[in-house]
Amino acid sequence: VQLVESGGGLVQAGESLRLSCSASGFTFDDVDHAITWFRQAPGKEREGLACINSADSRTYYSDSVKGRFTISSDSDKNTVYLQMNTLKPEDTAVYYCAAVLGIHIGIGRQGMLQPGRYRYWGQGTQVTVSS
Numbered sequence: 461v462q463l464v465e466s467g468g469g470l471v472q473a474g475e476s477l478r479l480s481c482s483a484s485g486f487t488f489d490d491v492d493h494a495i496t497w498f499r500q501a502p503g504k505e506r507e508g509l510a511c512i513n514s515a516d517s518r519t520y521y522s523d524s525v526k527g528r529f530t531i532s533s534d535s536d537k538n539t540v541y542l543q544m545n546t547l548k549p550e551d552t553a554v555y556y557c558a559a560v561l562g563i564h565i566g567i568g569r570q571g572m573l574q575p576g577r578y579r580y581w582g583q584g585t586q587v588t589v590s591s
Contacts (some may be wrong), residue, residue, distance in 0.1 A: 463582035476545045478543050484538065498556045556585075
């Protein structure tokens, strides 16, 4: 399994970006999976932001991004997106997508946003939001 993120860049506060996470090595329609976007700012712990779970079609968001970020999945392209609106300087970080295969049901938001749950990680893409 390989994950490749793209779409990061430098934007001003209030603007939007869409990140992409292209997955290979498994097919979205054939394998149950969960994919989550994380971010890590310098000196801070890795933070789970948004998860999409194919087994029950549920999405989960952290409080820090709920209402501003939207996660979605395109099975035709085997790609997960993170639409980020109303960006703030505190959103500046390296953004990673991560995947775990198999059925994960009844775990809840906190569990699905934990980095330790995920086996496969992308290389990250930098997002910088200027004030």
